[in-house]
Amino acid sequence: MDDEQTRFPVRSLDIDSLKGLAHPLRVRMLDVLSTYGAQTASSLAERLGESSGVTSYHLRQLARHNFIREVEGRGNARDRWWERVPGGISVEASDLPPTAAARSANAIVMNEWLHSREVLLSDFVRRGDAELPKEWRDASAYSTSNVRVTSEQLADLTRELERVIDDFIVRHRPQLSAPVPGSRPVQVQLAAFPVLDGVETPQTAGRPTKESES
Numbered sequence: 001m002d003d004e005q006t007r008f009p010v011r012s013l014d015i016d017s018l019k020g021l022a023h024p025l026r027v028r029m030l031d032v033l034s035t036y037g038a039q040t041a042s043s044l045a046e047r048l049g050e051s052s053g054v055t056s057y058h059l060r061q062l063a064r065h066n067f068i069r070e071v072e073g074r075g076n077a078r079d080r081w082w083e084r085v086p087g088g089i090s091v092e093a094s095d096l097p098p099t100a101a102a103r104s105a106n107a108i109v110m111n112e113w114l115h116s117r118e119v120l121l122s123d124f125v126r127r128g129d130a131e132l133p134k135e136w137r138d139a140s141a142y143s144t145s146n147v148r149v150t151s152e153q154l155a156d157l158t159r160e161l162e163r164v165i166d167d168f169i170v171r172h173r174p175q176l177s178a179p180v181p182g183s184r185p186v187q188v189q190l191a192a193f194p195v196l197d198g199v200e201t202p203q204t205a206g207r208p209t210k211e212s213e214s
Contacts, residue, residue: 010088015102018091020065022105025050026058027112030067030084035120035185037176038071038083120187136184148201158192165190 013021021027029044039047041056048055059082062068067089071081091109096102121142128137149157165188175183 010090012090012092012095015097015105017065017067018096018102018105018109020061021067022108023058023061024108024112025054026062026067027109028116029055029058030062031113031116033068033082033084035187037185038074038081040079040081042079117187117189121189154192154194158190161190161192 028048032044032047033039041052041059044055045052066085068082069085071083074081091106093106096106
């Protein structure tokens with residue numbers, strides 16, 4: 001699973017980096033930095049309902065594993081600003097050691113990523129009509145489409161959608177650090193996956209038999 005696929009290099013996490021991220025609060029803090037931009041320990045604490053001492057500790061751990069970096073020329077020794085290191089994050093379960101610790105770390109990160117995305121989408125569905133101006137409601141979209149395709153066709157679709165999103169993100173990335181008037185945080189979610197209780201069509205289905213060909 002990938003987090004924020006972009007034209008920047010995508011970092012595939014090894015077990016040490018995964019363990020460094022595998023704390024629910026660290027994943028949430030990294031998500032806040034991704035969604036809202038640079039933060040301090042105090043602003044993260046206020047947003048997440050934690051103490052600044054706790055968020056400061058976890059910021060140091062995230063920095064130690066190169067997930068975040070200090071914003072140059074902003075803040076001071078007592079009020080340091082942090083931003084996410086540019087680039088995507090990929091966790092490939094098949095590349096991890098087959099150990100209980102690796103499975104646990106992977107589960108923590110995956111569950112927090114999914115929960116964060118579900119919360120933001122749920123908030124939009126529940127509150128968007130009442131709180132957002134019409135132009136933002138009209139510009140937004142969430143939809144579901146069901147298709148029956150091969151794994152190769154699904155891979156083609158995924159690459160095409162990622163390319164469109166990637167180009168858009170790169171074009172507008174400067175607005176993360178220098179927001180333009182009228183802009184606001186927007187999350188683009190992408191999920192395309194096989195339905196697990198579905199059945200794959202056998203390779204011979206639909207092909208004529210030798211008897212019918214003769």
